[in-house]
Amino acid sequence: MKSIRSQGRCTATEQLTKFEIEPFLASIAARHSDRDSIVFVCIGSDRSSGDSLGPLIGSMLKERGWKQVIGTLQSPCDAHAEEQAVQAVPKEATIIAIDACLGKPSSIGRFLVAEGPLQPGKAIGRRLPPIGQFSIAGVVNANGPKAYWMLQTTSLYQVMRMARDAVDAIEAAWSKDKEQDKTHDTEWKIPIV
Template identity: 55%
Template sequence: MGKKIVQSETKTDRHGLIPFFRQIAADHPDPDSILFLCIGTDRSTGDAYGPLVGTMLQRQGWSVLGTLEHPCDADTLRDALREAERYSVVIAVDACLGKPGSAGMYRCRRGPLRPGEATSAGLPPIGHYSVAGIVGENGPKPYWILQTASLHRVIQMAEHTAEAVEAAWHSASIADYA
């Protein structure tokens, strides 16, 4: 997937999303060179974070694979990866589970994410950059935790992510986002 990017990860609340995306926008100002690969399914509340973000970004005019209408899940991911090769920059978006007290936070990374890691899905790493929305606390039954994540929280997290992308590339002020 193009040039190698040094990996670093930050855990942040919604206010850290804008600086993360602004740095990507500074490095890659042309929105047409960017693809958002939004991973997940609409059949699980927590795992719908990616497709919700994808749907919102698509409405803003971004190139997206993975929406509520056409999810990018384990069954379609390999085809999506082939299509993603046409883009200079791929930003992967997925839900994840985290440590106690971290639900509602985001893991932002300069480098790929590994989809399905909590459920040992064995999928390949994806993206030049990535955002993993922590939709619940990790536990012994990750599928159940994803299924029962708060829909309100997941929608709110998706909205914050899409708003941060819009703010980063279209110079909306942070005050508009707060």
């Protein structure tokens, strides 16, 4: 998995702050400037504070006018819905996958970004299909022997701050395109089975 930081390359383990994530997103926006071609797959659950980073980001993106968002607080894209969500996305779409993760205590509040797919569920030992051409993982808490418990006891304040930071960075990266044609109003929904 390759990661991008500004114009140089970095390892996938490098943690980025809100201000460092903006160049990564700007590099995506430079190659995929049409907002309507971007699909955000925001993975997580609204039933766990630590795992709610993705749905929080998805909800905030929807509030700011992004239409191609899968995974919100109202309609989370969790382990049960992810495969169906991926099938609902057109092949030509550019997918940016977003999820929470656990890491070193010194990494809490930072983001791991990569050009390549995200592997959701890895922190809690689940094997879910990789997703996305680009990935953003927010370190919401420290890794520990009981990953599920660590996600359950994560500070909601911390997660909400990280979600706002990520959405601000996304908005900054595509801000020049925001005023362009808003006639496309495609809404991505997870099929209910």
